[in-house]
Amino acid sequence: MEVTALSHNEHRILVINPGSTSTKIGVFVNDHSIFEKTIRHDSQFIQCFHKIADQYEFRKKTILETLDEEGINLSRLDAICGRGGLLRPIEGGTYTVNKEMLDDLHSGYAGQHASNLGGILAYEIATALNIPAFIVDPVVVDELEPLARISGFSLIERKSIFHALNQKAVARRVSKQLGKKYEELSVIVVHMGGGITVGVHKNGRVIDVNNGLHGEGPFSPERAGTVPVGDLIDLCFSGMYYREEIMKKIVGQGGLVGYLGTNDAIEVEKMIEHGDENAKLVYDAMAYQVAKEIGSASAVLKGKVDAIILTGGLAYGKEFVSKIREYINWIADVIVQPGEDELQALAEGTLRVLIGEEQAKEYTNDKIVHKM
Numbered sequence: 306m307e308v309t310a311l312s313h314n315e316h317r318i319l320v321i322n323p324g325s326t327s328t329k330i331g332v333f334v335n336d337h338s339i340f341e342k343t344i345r346h347d348s349q350f351i352q353c354f355h356k357i358a359d360q361y362e363f364r365k366k367t368i369l370e371t372l373d374e375e376g377i378n379l380s381r382l383d384a385i386c387g388r389g390g391l392l393r394p395i396e397g398g399t400y401t402v403n404k405e406m407l408d409d410l411h412s413g414y415a416g417q418h419a420s421n422l423g424g425i426l427a428y429e430i431a432t433a434l435n436i437p438a439f440i441v442d443p444v445v446v447d448e449l450e451p452l453a454r455i456s457g458f459s460l461i462e463r464k465s466i467f468h469a470l471n472q473k474a475v476a477r478r479v480s481k482q483l484g485k486k487y488e489e490l491s492v493i494v495v496h497m498g499g500g501i502t503v504g505v506h507k508n509g510r511v512i513d514v515n516n517g518l519h520g521e522g523p524f525s526p527e528r529a530g531t532v533p534v535g536d537l538i539d540l541c542f543s544g545m546y547y548r549e550e551i552m553k554k555i556v557g558q559g560g561l562v563g564y565l566g567t568n569d570a571i572e573v574e575k576m577i578e579h580g581d582e583n584a585k586l587v588y589d590a591m592a593y594q595v596a597k598e599i600g601s602a603s604a605v606l607k608g609k610v611d612a613i614i615l616t617g618g619l620a621y622g623k624e625f626v627s628k629i630r631e632y633i634n635w636i637a638d639v640i641v642q643p644g645e646d647e648l649q650a651l652a653e654g655t656l657r658v659l660i661g662e663e664q665a666k667e668y669t670n671d672k673i674v675h676k677m
């Protein structure tokens with residue numbers, strides 16, 4: 306690749322977004338991408354690792370080899386940023402990767418999710434280069450209103466676990482397009498990927514959102530979402546399953562995977578094209594549940610919704626999007642922003658700190674959370 310001299314106000318940033326079956330990496334000069342690559346991993350190989358953190362050595366080697374092949378000079382980097390992680394609940398922003406954060410990511414204190422590797426990889430590669438490591442808007446960004454925390458069962462509090470990074474980045478982008486500040490708007494952002502989360506963004510804060518990992522909301526390509534609770538309890542105590550097996554059926558093998566054996570919506574669309582009635586019913590049900598969640602989010606905003614934004618991989622599906630639209634068009638304008646731009650969002654969050662526009666926040670592990 307072409308090597309150019311950096312001027313004093315240019316910052317070169319490596320960003321790392323570990324997903325369940327891929328690691329996306331990018332190199333940015335300020336907020337301008339000069340290299341991006343999705344490294345795919347064999348899903349059966351990945352599943353051999355007992356804990357997410359055990360994949361660290363393998364993913365690090367793959368990243369470094371890829372950068373080397375592309376001729377990227379690591380010594381010219383100024384900072385590294387990873388997508389993090391199932392940590393304890395924190396407010397949005399850019400965080401320095403510190404020891405307390407690393408302890409929680411390594412142990413999976415708040416749970417197992419591929420993004421736990423983001424902070425670990427950023428830290429390990431950055432430390433060898435003597436440069437800082439950050440994470441931006443991790444999946445545990447928690448800005449819930451007190452009202453939204455009440456689950457209805459006094460032993461369990463609702464949690465904020467969602468696609469915070471992409472939801473906030475897309476909401477900021479659309480606000481700009483609408484000629485307003487993110488902090489002035491009330492929007493509903495629907496990220497539809499492996500998991501599906503519907504966030505209520507009011508004046509720059511996500512005041513309510515479904516826990517998209519193992520909590521609630523619509524079912525998704527690989528997660529069950531809300532399930533009838535009494536029946537789930539019966540299943541748990543039926544003696545037929547270990548805890549890990551039930552958890553896997555909810556996260557990873559739930560949703561489309563459970564009904565149709567695939568998490569790939571494109572494959573499901575092909576099944577429907579070939580006349581598979583069951584696939585059509587299940588796919589329609591997923592759109593129906595997403596629409597119901599949007600309706601519920603619009604009630605949180607008392608109907609004063611500036612826009613509904615559909616994003617994530619499933620937003621590429623024209624039929625799927627049009628099904629959702631049929632139910633929710635009456636609420637507000639629907640803006641479709643397919644895919645995600647998480648690498649860009651990581652670079653922008655890091656840059657805000659490097660140029661002094663924001664100060665990096667410090668993570669502390671003094672909050673106790675119910676472990677999963």
Ligand SMILES: Nc1ncnc2c1ncn2[C@@H]1O[C@H](COP(=O)(O)OP(=O)(O)O)[C@@H](O)[C@H]1O
Nearest residue numbers: 498499500526568569570571617618619621622
């Ligand atoms: N063109 C497309 N049409 C319909 N569905 C798509 C399309 N592209 C991707 N998807 C689906 O989007 C889902 C993955 O979304 P993505 O946002 O990449 O997930 P992740 O949460 O892993 O980042 C998969 O079910 C995939 O099949």
Ligand SMILES: CCCC(=O)OP(=O)(O)O
Nearest residue numbers: 444467468498499500518
């Ligand atoms: C854990 C909430 C965010 C999420 O579901 O991410 P993926 O869809 O990338 O697994």
